[in-house]
Each structure stands twice: as structure tokens, then as C-alpha cells.
Amino acid sequence: MAHKMIFVTGSTQGIGFNIARDLADAGHSVVVHARSSERAGETNFSGMAGVVVGDISTLAGMRTVADQANGFGPFDAVVHNAELGYREPRRVETEDGLSQLWAVNVLAPYVLTCLIETPKRLIFTGSGMHPSASSRLDDLQWRNRSWSGASAYAETKLQDIALAFALARRWSEVAVNAVSPGWVPTRMGGTGPPDDLERAHLTQVWLAASDEIAATKSGRYLYHKEPERTHAAARDTAYQDALIAACEEASGVSLPGL
Template identity: 45%
Template structure:
């Protein structure tokens, strides 16, 4: 069984992912903004651990990484936490996954939540420096981060997932996609070693698609990593 961290697991896709993993017997550490937001898994079970911190506040993200380090090296990390609000979107959706990736011990598997809306994101990285990036921008950038890690970290599988437009608090009750299908891909990528491609995939409902071309451009990946280093002061090894 695997030790897995799921960020943004107080509800929605994060909670669905965490409960599915725990139900399969994995040791799941959940992240939430505050302890009050943590919901126990169904059936009276308990999480393997809880870490807390507001990922919209850059200064709190290293603390989340330190809390996670107390559990040891994770087999997988699912970077699920997200928001559509600006100006928080760039920090929560891109900066937080970057910092947690850079500050935590390398897991065997990394899963980053993307969106079909990443295809409308901007390759202009100036908004990343001052937090003006839109939701679409942030999802383009985090998808690029996933592809950059996949091409740079041998021994760690990194993938990006479009969960679809699902009926969560963020997606709204009228969202047309299925919530179960929305988290099954994350569960599989976090636990299954027999994946094709083994790293660098962009997934939608357990099938790969082609992401925005910029995400696979090494030059754009380099520019993004530099912009994230400039903003945070932390270099991705």
C-alpha cells in the first residue's frame, strides 16, 4: 500500500480522490486550509494524517511542506487544490504545486490538476510575477510544470489531469461531467505503475489527450521554472 498526499481534500474532487484511495487501503494524508475544514473519511475511518495551511498565502506553503515531511517520503502526491478566483488562482494553482514539488522529497508519482481551460491560457509570464494570472493562465502554467518535471526528474512519474467540469462547489451543480469519472484518473495515476505513457501524460477520464503545445516546449518550460524561481526564491532541483 502507498503513502499518498492529496491537497485540497476538504471537499469536492480532493475529498473524492482521498476517500477512494483510503478505501483501497492506502495511507492517505489530506491537506486542508484549516483543521476545521477536514472531514473524516466515510464509515468512521481515519486519515493517516492531516496537514493544514492556506495555499493562497505564499508564506504558508513551506509550512505545509514541513508538516508533510514529518510523514516521510510519499509514494505519490496529488496536487488537487485549486481555485477560480483571482488573484489567488496563480498562487494556489501554480505557485503552491511548484513550491511543494521543490521543497518535498521526490515521490515516485506526481499528479497535477489541470483543466481543459488551460488551452486558453497565456504564455506571457509577466502576470505570474505579480499574481494577475487568470484561472486559464494558471492551469496552462501548472500543466507545463507537470511536463517540465516529467522531462527532468528521472524516476518520478509526473502527469497532468483534466478532471472535467464536475458538480463540485467550484464547478457548480449544473456541471455536466461525472464526479466519479472526475477523480478516477487521479487515483489510477497515483497508484498504478503500469501506465502508458509512464510519465508526461495529459489525461482526461483515463485517456490521454494533447495539451497546449507550449506545455511541451522546453524553452517555455525553462522560462516558467525561472519565473517561478524568481517569484518564490526557491529553485526546482
Template identity: 45%
Template sequence: MARILVTGSTDGIGRATAARLLDQGHDVVVHARTPARLSAVRDLIERGAGGVVGDLGRLPEVRELVAQANALGRFDAVIHNAGTMDRAMVLPVNVVAPYVLTAQMERPDRLIYLSSGLHRSGRPGLAGIDWRGNRATDSYSDSKLFVTTLMAAVARLWPDVLAHAVDPGWVPTRMGGRSAPDDLSLADLTQVWLATTDDPAALVSGRYWFHQQSRPPHPAVEDASFQDELLASLAAYTGVALAGG
């Protein structure tokens, strides 16, 4: 049985991920943006899931979320599922929050970051970036390129941790829209597998996955110079450095 935190788990893919992990007998902690939103996962909490709360778009609340998570003890895996397509908030929620959680939570054995096939159209440039989200400087695609690059940086710098990025497909969730063409029932399978399996294919860090198949990411993802530039920019904004080794 593994202890696993799933961010953004009150609906959509995150909720499905948490539910499947509970079905498999794992010790799951769900995350909601506000205390009121925890009511959406009351059934999971009644089945034994723990709960943490914090708005990932607000840096002070992300820091508080770190404290809540660390107070629960070390996790075996963290699935950074939470995301938004709100243009002004894509950087705080999709990139800054997983960076701070990664850097400040007690280091787990496995880290899984939700990416997207759209990351391939992201721009590998940080000039003029506004991590605060006060103005819309970057797109959803950019944010997914950045978080996938964060995954690769973690895999390079932390050899004792398995880090992966997952494209869950374009599925009919609240964020994806009802007309999304991919199968929602498959959207959480890869994350669950990566967080729990001993399959040798999943024990090689730094990979980008789609439906349990490893695929090549945007070339910038594996560029160590771009990884370091991204980490330096995030550290300068947050005041939190990602420790090496």
C-alpha cells in the same frame, strides 16, 4: 499500500480522491486550509487518514505545509488537487503552491497535478505576471496552462519521478457549480489510478489525461523553453529552485 498526500481534500474531487484511496487500503494524508476545515474530513481521519494544514494562497503557510509533510516521511505519491477560480488567487493557489511543494518536499515516486480542459485557452506568456495575487493578472485558464507546463518540466528534469496532469472534467462541485455537465463519480478515478497502478500506460511520465486516456495538451506545455521560463519566474518569486536530475 502506498503513502499518498492529497491537497485540497476537504470537499469535492479531493475528498472523493482521498476516500477512494482509503477504500483501497492506502495510507492517506488529507490537507485542509485551516484547522477548523479538518472537521470536514473527520470521518476520513477516523478511518486512519493523517492530516496537514496550510493556506495555499499564502506562501509562508505553504512553506510550513512543506515542513509538516516532510515530518511525516517520504510519500509514494502527491496529488496536487487543490485549486481555486478566485481570479486574484488562481496563481498563488493553482501554480505557486504546487511548485513550492514539488521543489521542497522530499521527492516522491509519483506526482499528479490537477489541470483542466480550459488550459488550452491559456496564454503562454509571463510578462507582467503577479505571482502574489495582489492583482488579477491572469485567468483560471492561464493558471491551468502553467501548472500543466510545470508537470511537463518535472517529467523532463526528474526522470526518476512519474509526473502527470489530469483533466477531471467539468463536474458539479462547489467550484464547478451545480450545472456542470460531467460525471462527478468519474472525476477522481484517473488520479487514483495514476497514483497507484502498475499499468504500463501510466508508467510513462509527462502525459496529460482525461478519464484514463492520454490526450495532447496545449503545445506550449511541451515547449522546453517555456518550461524553463516558467521555472525561472517561479524561482525568482519564491526563492526556491527546482533542482534538476
């Protein structure tokens, strides 16, 4: 397996840490991302090439993270792992006037993808909850609806998968995929989930670094390396394009043309 340089967001604990650790153990150079200096100081393992620090719930933080990441790049792969979960008890608004859940889960992967030098591979994080999501795009920020953390989360995961499919369609030279890690016992997932935490990160590791031909294919949504069903809207090109337009409007950042 050829050596690769890989950036993993949200990688100081849970699934993200396991992704970063396994990639480093396999001999790759891994740049980790921490939300705060305190989290960064608690993270260290052999093979860690560097740490990027920044709160990606704000546009300023997203730009800071992208700038720091580019200082380590270019990357062979970027894994968008950072997310907020479905247990958020209320809508939190960021300094940019956005839903914090949407900003972290959807806008941050979009902005980082736009601003980080384009890698050979991109991996987005979906969820088994996404098939239940509404595909409406008229209230992305949940300003006009009664808050439901589970419903808002499911919508962001549908949007993440749609972003992956849109980029795979637009960028033929980049392998872009989305992964369901399963419902696993993490800080976000709680203590009762049925899936295996020790398997939740393996598909992301494989997509980021494997030289197998199957790992370099694009435009898939996978669960344990196998195709998983998706919400119909995820592959709707009109939905994808409208979502990208909404992300561009919210961030002021445009996708680069490749």
C-alpha cells in the same frame, strides 16, 4: 496492489476528498490537506494517516504545509489537487504581493514539489479550459491587465501542465503527469457542468496508486486515463524553463536536482 503512502492537497471536499477517500478505501495510507483547522476537524475517514493544515496562498503557508507533510513522508505519490477556480470575481493580492489565484494554482504546487521529499509519482491538475489560455509570462500576476477570472484560471492550468511536463523531462525517475478532471458539479464548478463527478477523480487515483505499467508512465496529460490534447506551449521547453524561473524568482525556492 502494493500499499502506498500518498499526500493529496485540497482534500477535505469535492474531487480531492473523493481521491483521498478512494485511495484509503483501497488500503493505502492517505495524508489529507486542509486549508484551516475547521476544515480539518470536519474530515475523517478510515485509512486517513494524518492531516496537514495550512493556507497555501502564502509562501509561509506553503512552507508550513511542506514541513508538516515531510513529517508523514516519504510519500509514494503526491497529488496536487488544491486550486481556486475560474469564477473569482476580482484579483486578490496575497501578503506576498502575488495574485492569489496564481499563488494557489501554480506557485504552491511548485513550492511543495521543491520542499516535500520527492515521491515516486506526482500528479498535477489541469483543465479543459487551458487550450484557450494565453502563453504570455510577462504579467503572471495580472497587475497590468483587466481582470478576467476565466482567462487567469486558464493560464494557471496551462502552467500546471507545463510544470508537469518540465518535471517529467528533468526527473526521469519520477512519474509526473497532469490530469483534466473534467467540468463537474462541485463548489468551484457550479451546478450546470456536464461531466460526471463520480469519474472526475478516478484517473488521479489510478496514477497515484495503480501497479499497472500504464499508470507509471510519465509526461502525459490525461482525461479519463486517455491522452488529451494540450496547448502547444505546454510542451515548449523554453516556455517550461521560463515558467520555472518565474516560480523560483517569486518564491526564492529552487527545484532540487535529482
